[in-house]
Amino acid sequence: MTTHLPLLDIRNLTKSYGAVKAVNDVSLHIDRGEIAGLIGPNGSGKSTFFDCSTGLARPDTGTVVLDGQDITGWSLNRIAREGRMLRSFQKTVTFRSLDVEENLIIAGQMFTFPSILSTFSIGKLSRQRIAGLRERARELIRMAGLWDVRHQPAGNLSGGQQKLIQFASMLMPEPKLILLDEPMAGINPKIIERVVETILYANKSLGVSFLVIEHNIDVVTSICRRVIVLDQGQKLAEGLPQDIIQDQRVREAYLGG
Amino acid sequence: MVSTLIEQIVNGIVTGSVYAIVAVGMTMIFGVLRAINFAHGEYYMLGTFGAWFAIDYLGLSYEASIVVGILSTIVIAYVVGQLVMRRMVGAPAESGVLATLGIALVLQNTVILVFGGGYKFFSGGYIEPVSILGFSLAEQRVLILVVCLLVFIGLELMVTHSRMGKAMRAVSQNVECCEVVGIDVPQVVLRTFILGAALAALSGVLTAPVNVSVYGGMGELITFKTLPIIIMGGLGNVRGTFFAAMILGIAESLVATYVGLQYRDTVGFATLILMLMWRPHGLFSTQARF
Amino acid sequence: MSLTQTSERARRRDYRIPLGILLFSVALAAPFIGSRYVVHALIIALVFMLPAHGLNLLVGYTGLLSLAQAAFFGIGAYTAGLLAIGYGTPFYVNAVVAGLAAGAVALPLGVPALRLRSTSFVMCTLGFVIIGQAIAKNWISVTRGDMGLSGIPKPYFELGPLSFTVGGTTGFYYLALAIGILATLAVFAVVRSPAGRNMVAIRENETLAESLGVPTWHYKLIVFMLSAVFAGVGGSLYAHYLTVVSPLTFQMYYSTTMLIIVLGGGAGMISGTIFGSLLFVGLTEALRITPELRMIAYGLCLLVLVFWFKQGFAPVINRVWNAIGGAK
Numbered sequence: 060m061t062t063h064l065p066l067l068d069i070r071n072l073t074k075s076y077g078a079v080k081a082v083n084d085v086s087l088h089i090d091r092g093e094i095a096g097l098i099g100p101n102g103s104g105k106s107t108f109f110d111c112s113t114g115l116a117r118p119d120t121g122t123v124v125l126d127g128q129d130i131t132g133w134s135l136n137r138i139a140r141e142g143r144m145l146r147s148f149q150k151t152v153t154f155r156s157l158d159v160e161e162n163l164i165i166a167g168q169m170f171t172f173p174s175i176l177s178t179f180s181i182g183k184l185s186r187q188r189i190a191g192l193r194e195r196a197r198e199l200i201r202m203a204g205l206w207d208v209r210h211q212p213a214g215n216l217s218g219g220q221q222k223l224i225q226f227a228s229m230l231m232p233e234p235k236l237i238l239l240d241e242p243m244a245g246i247n248p249k250i251i252e253r254v255v256e257t258i259l260y261a262n263k264s265l266g267v268s269f270l271v272i273e274h275n276i277d278v279v280t281s282i283c284r285r286v287i288v289l290d291q292g293q294k295l296a297e298g299l300p301q302d303i304i305q306d307q308r309v310r311e312a313y314l315g316g
Numbered sequence: 317m318v319s320t321l322i323e324q325i326v327n328g329i330v331t332g333s334v335y336a337i338v339a340v341g342m343t344m345i346f347g348v349l350r351a352i353n354f355a356h357g358e359y360y361m362l363g364t365f366g367a368w369f370a371i372d373y374l375g376l377s378y379e380a381s382i383v384v385g386i387l388s389t390i391v392i393a394y395v396v397g398q399l400v401m402r403r404m405v406g407a408p409a410e411s412g413v414l415a416t417l418g419i420a421l422v423l424q425n426t427v428i429l430v431f432g433g434g435y436k437f438f439s440g441g442y443i444e445p446v447s448i449l450g451f452s453l454a455e456q457r458v459l460i461l462v463v464c465l466l467v468f469i470g471l472e473l474m475v476t477h478s479r480m481g482k483a484m485r486a487v488s489q490n491v492e493c494c495e496v497v498g499i500d501v502p503q504v505v506l507r508t509f510i511l512g513a514a515l516a517a518l519s520g521v522l523t524a525p526v527n528v529s530v531y532g533g534m535g536e537l538i539t540f541k542t543l544p545i546i547i548m549g550g551l552g553n554v555r556g557t558f559f560a561a562m563i564l565g566i567a568e569s570l571v572a573t574y575v576g577l578q579y580r581d582t583v584g585f586a587t588l589i590l591m592l593m594w595r596p597h598g599l600f601s602t603q604a605r606f
Numbered sequence: 607m608s609l610t611q612t613s614e615r616a617r618r619r620d621y622r623i624p625l626g627i628l629l630f631s632v633a634l635a636a637p638f639i640g641s642r643y644v645v646h647a648l649i650i651a652l653v654f655m656l657p658a659h660g661l662n663l664l665v666g667y668t669g670l671l672s673l674a675q676a677a678f679f680g681i682g683a684y685t686a687g688l689l690a691i692g693y694g695t696p697f698y699v700n701a702v703v704a705g706l707a708a709g710a711v712a713l714p715l716g717v718p719a720l721r722l723r724s725t726s727f728v729m730c731t732l733g734f735v736i737i738g739q740a741i742a743k744n745w746i747s748v749t750r751g752d753m754g755l756s757g758i759p760k761p762y763f764e765l766g767p768l769s770f771t772v773g774g775t776t777g778f779y780y781l782a783l784a785i786g787i788l789a790t791l792a793v794f795a796v797v798r799s800p801a802g803r804n805m806v807a808i809r810e811n812e813t814l815a816e817s818l819g820v821p822t823w824h825y826k827l828i829v830f831m832l833s834a835v836f837a838g839v840g841g842s843l844y845a846h847y848l849t850v851v852s853p854l855t856f857q858m859y860y861s862t863t864m865l866i867i868v869l870g871g872g873a874g875m876i877s878g879t880i881f882g883s884l885l886f887v888g889l890t891e892a893l894r895i896t897p898e899l900r901m902i903a904y905g906l907c908l909l910v911l912v913f914w915f916k917q918g919f920a921p922v923i924n925r926v927w928n929a930i931g932g933a934k
Contacts, residue, residue, distance in 0.1 A: 113817075140819035148817070154810035165807045168800050169819035175828070178801040189800060228818060352725050403913055409724040410671045411912045414869070417862055418908030425898040425905070433898075536858075540736055543729055551725075582740040585733035592730055593718040 064127055066091045066236055066268050067112075067144070072121035074104075074111050081107040082118075083292040089236060094262055094269040096283035096300065098276075100313055104292040105272045106149065109240055113146045114138045126235065140169050145229045146238040151221045151245075155214030159205050159224055162213050163196035164189065166228035192231070199227040202260070204253060219250035226254060230261055237261070239271045243278055251278065258282060276304065288312070323451065324569045330457045330526075332565025333464035337519035339542040339549070339557045340471065341512025347488035347552035348501075348508045351404050351412025354539060355396075355420035356516055361535030362389045363517025364438070364524045365427055371440050378440030378525070385521040386514055392423070393513035394506075401509045402502040406491070420536065428532035441525020456525045463522060467515065468558055475554070484508055488552055537581070544588035621930040633783060637776040644892055645779050651888030652782040653843045657860075658867040658879050659793045660836025665865070666873035667797060668829045669809030671724070674715070674731035676860035677738040678708040678834035682841025683851045684742065687755040690762075690846065697761035697772070701785070701842040708838025709831045716830040720823065735856050742853035754852030761846045782843055789836060793876055796832070805829060806874075859901065863887065866904050869911050872920025877927070881919060 065088035074082045082104040089095050099105050110116035112123055114135040123131045125142045139145050154162050171188045172178045178185075200209050203223045208216055213224055222242065229237050242258075243251050255278060261267040273279050279286060280300040288296040288303060290312040296303055303309055342356040367385035370376040376384065396419055404412050442455035475481035483504045487494050494501050516538075524530060545564055549557035564584055572580040637645050657675045664670050682704035689700045719730040742749045749755070761772040761781060772781050796802055807815040808822050816822050845851045863886070871882025886907070890900045911918055 115813075115817075134816075134821075135813075136816045136819050136821045139817055140821070146817055148814070152811050152814045154807055154814065156810060157806065161803065165803055165815070165820070166818045168804060169821075172800060175801075175821060175824050178804060179796065179799050181795050181799045185800060232819065352729070400909060400913075407912075410728075413671060413725065413728050414865070414908050415912045417865075418905040418912070421862065421901045421905030421908070425901040429896075429898040429902070540732075543732070547726065547729060576744075578744050579740065582737055585736045589718075589730060589733045589737070592722055592726060 065089060066093075066126060067270070068124040069112055070122050070124075072108065072111055072123070073119050074107055074116065075119055076107075080292050082111060082289075084121075085289065085292070085294050087287055087294070089268055089270055092262070092266060092268055093284060094258065094271065094282050096279040096286040097270055097272045097289065098274070098279060098286060098303075099289035099295070103289040103312075105289055106240060107292075108289065109146060109238055109272065113144065113238060115146075136169075139232075143170075143232060143234045144236045144238070145232070145234045147225055147229060147240050147242060149240045149244065151218055151225060153213035153221045153224050153228075156212050158212055159200060159209045159216075160193065160196050162224050163199060163228050163231050164192045167192040167195065167231035170232035195231065196227075199230055203227045203257060219246040222246055222250065223253065223257070226257055230265065230267070233265070234267055236268045236270070239269060239273075241272050241274065243273055243275045251275070255282060280304070320573070324573050325566055326451060326453065327457075328566030328569030329562060330460055330565070331569060332562035333460050334519050334523045335538075335541055335545055335565055336558050336561035337464055337467055337522075338516045338538055339545040339561050340467070340554055341515040342542050343546040343549060343552055343554060343557045344471075344484065344488075344508050345401075345505075345512045346546065348484055348505050349401070349404055349412065350491075351407070351409060351416070352543070352546070352551075353509075353512070354413060354416040354543075355423060355535075356416075356512065356542060357535035357537065357539030358420050358423040359389050359393060359513040359516035359535070360520040360538045361427065361532065362392055362423065363520035364530050364534065365431065366517070367440070367521040367524060368436055368438050368530045369431075371438070372436075378442075381440055382518075382521045386517045389517035390510055390514050393510045396423075396513075397506045397509045402506055405502050405505055420539065424532055424535055431532070433532055436530040438524040438528055438530050443525060454526065456522070460522050460526070463518070467518075468554070471554060480504075480507060540581070541584050544584035547588055548591055622927070625930055637779055642775055643894075645775050647888045647892035648884075649775070649779050649782050649847060650891045651883045652779075652786040653840055653847060654863060654867060654887045655786055655880060655883035656789050656840030656843065657833075657837035658864045658883055659789050659876075660833030660840075661864045662868045662873065662876070662879045663793065663796060663805070663829050663836075664833040665868055666875065666878075667802065667805040667809060668826060670720075670826060670830070671728050671865075672731040672830070672833070673728060673858060673861040673865070674712075674719075674734045675833065675837050675864045676856055676858065677731075677734040678712060678837035679841040679844065679860060679864075680735075680738050680742065680851075680853075680855040681708045681711055681834075682838030683845040683855050684749060684755065684841075685838070686842030687758045687845040687851045688748070690759050691755060691757065694759070694762070696764045697781075697842075697846065698763070700761075700846070701839050704842035704845075705835040705838040708841065709835040712831040712834035713827070716827050720826050720830060732858065732861075735858055735861060739853050739856035742856055749853070752853060754850060754854075755845070756850045758845050758849045758851065760849075778847055782847070785839065785843060789839065790876060790880065793836075793879075797876065801825065801828075809874075862904060862908075866907055866911075870907055870918045872918040872923060875920050875923065877923050878918060878920050881923060885919075 067089040069088065070086045072082055072085045073080065085108060097105055107116065111118040114133050114137065117132060122129060125144055130138055130142050133142070154165060168178065171192060200206055203226065205220060205223060205227070208220065213221060216224070226242070242254055258269060259282065262269060271279070271283065283300055286298065286300045286303045287294060288309050295312055296306050296309055338356065338360050342353050345353050363385040366388035367381035370381035370384035371378065400415055400419060404415060442459065444455050445452045446455050446458060448458070475485055483499050486499055487501055487504045491501055541564070545560045546557055549560035564587070567587070568580045568583050571583050636648055657679050661672065661675050664672050685704040685707040686700040689695045689703060715734055719727060722730055743751055761778070763770055763772070772778055804815065804820050804825055807820055808825060812822050841855070866886050867882035868879055870886055872878030890903070
């Protein structure tokens, strides 16, 4: 029975800012093991939809159910910690003055310590936990091709490298689902390849599902099995990537018809 | 009973006017700089000391001492503005807090070092009572009320009609755009700051005959009074500041009469903290700047 | 690569441990080397180091600028003073209760204040100091109003059958030194714990930390309370040393002093706070500078720190530390 349940099930999500309905009655689901794409012209409500699904903003109406649990109204940190649903940000962000390894360890900490108070311990158990995290961090750092710069402050690295740090950080907690907000924006083709590889690796080997906002249509068609199109806050179309790019309504929305 | 109440309200409006003239400069500086000037009350103190010095040491009249007080404050504000305030353009809010705290320490203690820390007697001013609508009110208090109204009318006109006012409004709305269209932002900041300091000095010299005593720590007290006002008034909002100052003036006056004089100086911050918990963005909109 | 590093290390000796031992011996021998006045200055520096350690956790590690430290310092001083006068309790009880009282007061204050952003938060914390002073002045039945508390007894200890009073300056110096070392170790433990890493994450980028599951609000509240506990314990030392506490313990000047210690020494560095206390409080006290001159110097320090030396003495301390540690 449970296998038929989608991993993430969002129903009738609506969010207004003043008179503007940024997201208007959008329903969407992600299946286990799936990589889905979310596309749409600028200002179509994709980011607001992300914010409302991940707890950064509170939706006006609608429900968000993750793995059978209603998480509507949970805070960003609780959704990440208890739901293991993580998100990235459009603007690349890292803990700039900390080195790459520390960046990744921070990302894993809240998932290995049972309570806030236990994080204040420097006992043997605590050190063992951190040692375990460090090992995992190093594995991911090697995979992301950041081994040589692992002791450099993240802020000193290039935009593309910081993107990889952000990505590797999100894999630290063994997430169920990752929401990526324009992962390819502003990075060079070589890094794009690397990010695509990492997404596919995470999906196949680690069993992580993805919902990806992306403008690079080649990337979307190559990694997504299913694409959802938003336009003016509403769901316009949904289907296979090759069908979607042929869809007349989608073309009109993008060309400003 | 009723007449005491009305008398206290009138007194409160006079106090509110004193605060309003100081606070309006502080709020305008916030508008262009996005930083709270923790040293603003010190310019009130400097103006008062300038006037006191003119009367006691130079033997000038009260009228002349007003000019001396304001001019000397403008000179000091110019130096502080060139050395410090200009650098604060675009700096994080925390830097503004720390830098202006530093200025406050330097100004206040230099004055104490030069003139001594004790209370001084301010001998000028118009202290004859006049009778208005059956109330007797010292001439000086009437003067404060009138000047306060003139200051606010003048500021409204300046902001809407003069080049300087328009530049100030532009900077307060969007600093980046101003730089693109060629407005000299540090220059606007400097002028706004000097104007604000001069207004604080004006408030100081007008209030000195009412307060009578002059001392080095008086500026800090005024800063503590005006900080809550400008936040309650909605940072950067001139009209909001006027009303918030009046509300605080009247509230202080009533608390001093009916609750206890010793609680007067905490009214501002107590109200502020309650307000921050209830409406974190001020009673008046911060959008309606100037 | 690793080979050259080993030879480097072999060539340049690591002097950190001998230097640590030397500094510790100097600290122990201070009452016999320095004059009475120098020892007094060191005590004052140690007293202020405690609230500064707490403030460093808040400002340096978590990135929250607060002026409330003087309020918690005052609460600690009054709590310890009242306990010592009213109940004659031993010093360690007073110090612990003073810390806990300050921490407990920080909870209801922190809950609304930490919702505010940058400037409003600073303003709110300043309000705590001003309101604290008003309460100390007006709650006369407890605080004796403007007169303050006087005749606070010297620290008294009761350890099993042994009981003694720490009377002289030298004795008090060792007491303050012991507490200072304990506090430093405590800060060290917090900073080195996983929570310390989360605090730095909040300072660096709060939203990112939040998105990685860090409950930032809870951490900020805990650190705010923790910083108050340090200030409270510092206040208890202050009360027992000066034997008088007045409402003027609640003044912004103290908060500013603590800020100067932390920022001047180097925010986010434990050694910076220790160095800052010795330099900004100890040295000015030892030189017997008038309060006005000291405040002017503090004011200029703040300006210099904001515009020119943003990291305070941190780079200097780091360089010296690396040099003696033999690192490249």
